[in-house]
Amino acid sequence: VSPEARVRELGLQIQDYADPPYGGRYGTMKAFHRSGDLVMLSGMTGESREGVVLHPGRVGADLGVEQGYESARLAAINTLGLMRLALGSLDAVAGIAGNLTFVVCTPDFEDLHTVGEGASHLYAEVFGPAAGRATHASIGVMSLSRRNCVELWITVEARHA
Amino acid sequence: VSPEARVRELGLQIQDYADPPYGGRYGTMKAFHRSGDLVMLSGMTGESREGVVLHPGRVGADLGVEQGYESARLAAINTLGLMRLALGSLDAVAGIAGNLTFVVCTPDFEDLHTVGEGASHLYAEVFGPAAGRATHASIGVMSLSRRNCVELWITVEARHA
Amino acid sequence: VSPEARVRELGLQIQDYADPPYGGRYGTMKAFHRSGDLVMLSGMTGESREGVVLHPGRVGADLGVEQGYESARLAAINTLGLMRLALGSLDAVAGIAGNLTFVVCTPDFEDLHTVGEGASHLYAEVFGPAAGRATHASIGVMSLSRRNCVELWITVEARHA
Numbered sequence: 001v002s003p004e005a006r007v008r009e010l011g012l013q014i015q016d017y018a019d020p021p022y023g024g025r026y027g028t029m030k031a032f033h034r035s036g037d038l039v040m041l042s043g044m045t046g047e048s049r050e051g052v053v054l055h056p057g058r059v060g061a062d063l064g065v066e067q068g069y070e071s072a073r074l075a076a077i078n079t080l081g082l083m084r085l086a087l088g089s090l091d092a093v094a095g096i097a098g099n100l101t102f103v104v105c106t107p108d109f110e111d112l113h114t115v116g117e118g119a120s121h122l123y124a125e126v127f128g129p130a131a132g133r134a135t136h137a138s139i140g141v142m143s144l145s146r147r148n149c150v151e152l153w154i155t156v157e158a159r160h161a
Numbered sequence: 162v163s164p165e166a167r168v169r170e171l172g173l174q175i176q177d178y179a180d181p182p183y184g185g186r187y188g189t190m191k192a193f194h195r196s197g198d199l200v201m202l203s204g205m206t207g208e209s210r211e212g213v214v215l216h217p218g219r220v221g222a223d224l225g226v227e228q229g230y231e232s233a234r235l236a237a238i239n240t241l242g243l244m245r246l247a248l249g250s251l252d253a254v255a256g257i258a259g260n261l262t263f264v265v266c267t268p269d270f271e272d273l274h275t276v277g278e279g280a281s282h283l284y285a286e287v288f289g290p291a292a293g294r295a296t297h298a299s300i301g302v303m304s305l306s307r308r309n310c311v312e313l314w315i316t317v318e319a320r321h322a
Numbered sequence: 323v324s325p326e327a328r329v330r331e332l333g334l335q336i337q338d339y340a341d342p343p344y345g346g347r348y349g350t351m352k353a354f355h356r357s358g359d360l361v362m363l364s365g366m367t368g369e370s371r372e373g374v375v376l377h378p379g380r381v382g383a384d385l386g387v388e389q390g391y392e393s394a395r396l397a398a399i400n401t402l403g404l405m406r407l408a409l410g411s412l413d414a415v416a417g418i419a420g421n422l423t424f425v426v427c428t429p430d431f432e433d434l435h436t437v438g439e440g441a442s443h444l445y446a447e448v449f450g451p452a453a454g455r456a457t458h459a460s461i462g463v464m465s466l467s468r469r470n471c472v473e474l475w476i477t478v479e480a481r482h483a
Contacts, residue, residue: 028278029295037358058268095355097355098362107380109464110467111467113467117350135355136351139466140463140464143270143301144273189446190442190456190457190458196360197358201420204461263459302461303428304429
């Protein structure tokens with residue numbers, strides 16, 4: 001089953017960052033950079049294109065681990081929109097190369113791995129357990145833009161042209 | 162207009178990291194790594210080569226967003242010195258591929274995007290609005306070396322040799 | 323002297339991540355991603371394969387800078403196991419391309435560079451002062467998984483096949 005077919009089966013709503021380009025929200029950054037078969041994506045959060053944040057706050061304080069997980073999942077779904085913008089179709093993705101996940105949390109929050117799995121599970125569902133598996137680290141940080149609790153810094157491997 | 166010509170027009174003072182190499186300050190790290198056309202740079206802060214920090218402190222507490230912006234701009238100017246060391250000339254830069262910006266801030270500081278624009282605007286001025294636009298994320302963190310408030314982790318795309 | 327010979331001389335105990343693969347600990351992430359000659363590694367901490375953390379805690383509070391250094395060194399030794407898994411032998415490593423080090427610390431902790439040298443010194447010992455020298459940044463963060471105080475996000479350059 002191709003990634004685009006899986007997206008249809010899963011019923012995922014993927015934001016269209018092409019019209020207007022990248023949602024018209026970013027004047028000084030770009031959505032992606034392709035160098036050979038590596039595609040770097042701009043940092044992505046669990047926001048709607050209109051800027052509505054799914055779960056604003058801090059994991060371990062006003063947010064639980066489950067809300068962090070959901071934010072990571074939505075951010076990962078949003079990156080699918082960036083991949084379509086970069087490559088035309090998710091079927092041009094060979095795999096997720098790297099996933100550096102930043103999580104706003106309290107000083108004593110340890111379960112960063114579970115939050116990060118919100119993205120890891122989504123990628124496995126869409127690209128399969130092999131291609132969807134990325135090198136990964138989840139890092140607890142002080143703050144993110146617009147009170148988002150998760151931001152993903154993703155590198156994708158495109159199918160060789 | 163070439164990037165080197167733009168640097169002259171803008172009157173930018175770019176530190177020379179070649180004499181002594183990389184300012185003689187770093188014994189165990191290197192300034193850049195080139196792999197194909199990708200050039201990774203060591204983390205860069207808004208310091209003079211002598212180690213004088215432009216705005217030491219924490220954005221949202223002892224520093225305002227404008228001082229964070231200025232620190233990101235100076236750090237970006239410093240990375241131009243690393244690019245010259247890596248490539249001989251800024252005219253050999255095809256574009257800025259990635260810009261991961263770390264900002265020391267308070268827990269409730271949200272406006273990381275504006276701080277990061279200090280670097281984004283500088284790159285657009287020097288390389289133009291297309292080549293100077295990078296994939297970007299700004300992450301609020303606990304601390305950085307020597308009380309710097311901004312550190313840039315930059316990947317550059319070099320012109321194909 | 324080859325890196326594998328240096329490891330023997332130094333008497334380093336390197337964990338075997340191949341049996342079971344990657345220690346059987348990670349179901350949703352992978353140990354490494356190779357793209358051309360670049361090899362990205364998953365985030366690595368100073369833990370045994372059984373999950374015993376060398377120095378749990380926060381540098382500047384319950385941990386001193388020396389314990390941070392030791393944690394970074396053990397994490398770097400652990401990445402040697404990932405490099406063997408990725409490339410078969412450390413002798414296939416051309417150099418360490420990038421080393422982004424995350425350190426759990428207090429808000430006023432400044433000496434991130436010394437903590438990061440725990441990894442930098444280890445790489446220099448094994449790969450030599452040139453190939454072991456990486457682009458580097460050390461970033462102070464809020465928290466890491468399982469109370470680790472250091473996590474390394476490493477990119478390796480493999481010898482051209």
